[in-house]
Amino acid sequence: MKVSEGLSIGALAARTGLAVSAIRYYEAQGLIRPWRNPGGQRRFARSDLRRLSFVMIAQQFGFSLPQIKAELDRLPGGRTPTKADWAKISIGFRAALDDKIETLTRLRDNLDGCIGCGCLSLPSCALYNPVDTAARKGAGPRYLMGDRP
Amino acid sequence: MKVSEGLSIGALAARTGLAVSAIRYYEAQGLIRPWRNPGGQRRFARSDLRRLSFVMIAQQFGFSLPQIKAELDRLPGGRTPTKADWAKISIGFRAALDDKIETLTRLRDNLDGCIGCGCLSLPSCALYNPVDTAARKGAGPRYLMGDRP
DNA sequence: CCTTGACCTAAAGTTAGGTTTAGAAATTAC
DNA sequence: GTAATTTCTAAACCTAACTTTAGGTCAAGG
Numbered sequence: 629m630k631v632s633e634g635l636s637i638g639a640l641a642a643r644t645g646l647a648v649s650a651i652r653y654y655e656a657q658g659l660i661r662p663w664r665n666p667g668g669q670r671r672f673a674r675s676d677l678r679r680l681s682f683v684m685i686a687q688q689f690g691f692s693l694p695q696i697k698a699e700l701d702r703l704p705g706g707r708t709p710t711k712a713d714w715a716k717i718s719i720g721f722r723a724a725l726d727d728k729i730e731t732l733t734r735l736r737d738n739l740d741g742c743i744g745c746g747c748l749s750l751p752s753c754a755l756y757n758p759v760d761t762a763a764r765k766g767a768g769p770r771y772l773m774g775d776r777p
Numbered sequence: 778m779k780v781s782e783g784l785s786i787g788a789l790a791a792r793t794g795l796a797v798s799a800i801r802y803y804e805a806q807g808l809i810r811p812w813r814n815p816g817g818q819r820r821f822a823r824s825d826l827r828r829l830s831f832v833m834i835a836q837q838f839g840f841s842l843p844q845i846k847a848e849l850d851r852l853p854g855g856r857t858p859t860k861a862d863w864a865k866i867s868i869g870f871r872a873a874l875d876d877k878i879e880t881l882t883r884l885r886d887n888l889d890g891c892i893g894c895g896c897l898s899l900p901s902c903a904l905y906n907p908v909d910t911a912a913r914k915g916a917g918p919r920y921l922m923g924d925r926p
Numbered sequence: 927c928c929t930t931g932a933c934c935t936a937a938a939g940t941t942a943g944g945t946t947t948a949g950a951a952a953t954t955a956c
Numbered sequence: 957g958t959a960a961t962t963t964c965t966a967a968a969c970c971t972a973a974c975t976t977t978a979g980g981t982c983a984a985g986g
Contacts, residue, residue: 669981692973
């Protein structure tokens with residue numbers, strides 16, 4: 629398994645903890661671009677380890693695969709990304725994470741004000757205000773009170 | 778539409794902002810238990826407004842419907858829940874929310890330490906430690922580095 | 927050489943949380 | 957009393973993010 633020939637999908641799976649099927653799925657979604665060896669098997673660059681790590685971490689942060697792909701697409705195309713390239717992306721994540729924390733904290737403080745007040749069914753309750761509404765996609769209730777179209 | 782006869786599903790939908798189909802779905806999941814009028818249509822208690830509000834808020838907090846049902850099942854069965862009943866449940870949520878905030882904050886602080894260090898691909902990186910792993914269910918990667926079965 | 931394990935593709939299945947559709951019956955509005 | 961809404965059920969469909977299955981092919985060890 630010469631490094632110069634790239635990593636097999638199994639090696640990548642072992643090192644990242646991802647399932648082989650998940651890695652294939654990520655390729656289908658455009659998150660990684662392996663090449664093929666003469667036999668048609670996928671071969672991955674070592675930098676794909678970092679790419680997949682980034683994917684896993686970003687998922688913990690609550691980002692969708694298309695959102696993650698958008699970030700990864702900002703990495704340089706022709707060369708292996710440098711530390712500086714990764715740092716640039718991490719800073720954007722830091723900001724998004726700050727947002728999430730602030731939203732949750734605001735929600736918690738509102739809940740504090742509501743404990744025992746029994747107002748849960750009143751439209752005037754602070755908790756009815758939409759939270760992170762823009763992030764809602766796909767299935768699910770489209771709006772909360774005070775957020776009608 | 779006499780109040781004593783309960784609310785129709787449409788009325789409940791209008792007041793909560795939920796889709797009629799979502800309310801039927803919640804009934805199927807055991808989150809609410811309407812009765813039927815002579816014509817076979819659902820009739821809801823006024824306290825179901827609060828129940829559904831609770832469901833919507835808990836979802837914002839990231840709880841699954843089964844988890845929410847578990848909380849709601851702690852409400853008294855025979856009578857309309859009092860403010861004290863709701864307050865008891867809200868306090869549990871406050872704790873769960875504190876947990877979520879702390880997890881995200883820890884994640885953010887780790888990210889701070891990693892920005893620019895280029896360690897994203899190393900198993901020793903703090904970000905590889907599992908976060909909220911117990912909350913992962915259904916589809917998705919089962920573990921991160923350092924969290925193998 | 928031959929066997930075993932890793933890989934391949936395409937398609938179907940899974941879970942959560944709903945929505946949509948179709949056809950029929952109950953209510954409400956005029 | 958009739959027309960227009962609502963509501964009913966059951967079943968199919970939807971998205972995201974994968975996994976599983978089926979039926980082969982490739983690669984590495986002995």
